Amino acid sequence: MDWYCAVFNSDKVSNAMGAQILYDMLCEGNDSLVGDIEFIDDFYNDLTSKNFKITAxxxxxxxxxxxxxxxxxxxxxxxxxxxxxxxxxYYEPQNLTYVF
Structure with a gap:
């Protein structure tokens, strides 16, 4: 079984329900509710530099x-x-955990 989470930049999400909707949209290829900022690149580089067994x-x-x-x-x-x-x-859909 797999586990997934999302890290994002959006001022449109204020609770776990909104984060779930955004997560579903992102999984379907719709990124209209997120904004591209340099922090995403920094986060991605920081995460992938750790050499964990993940997909990102x-x-x-x-x-x-x-x-x-x-x-x-x-x-x-x-x-x-x-x-x-x-x-x-941060949003983790398995337990509906939303942290902003």
């Missing part, structure tokens, strides 16, 4: 991260921390 799909204003379920607990905390460090929002 970067788009305009967002990154969707996936990993094996067994690594999820550790990566959940790490990715939340990196998102906060870079001033970005």
């Amino acid at each position: 799909d970067k788009g305009k204003g967002f990154v969707i991260v996936g990993c094996n379920l067994e690594d999820a607990e550790y990566l959940n905390d790490l990715i939340q921390s990196l998102a906060k460090k870079h001033g970005l929002s």
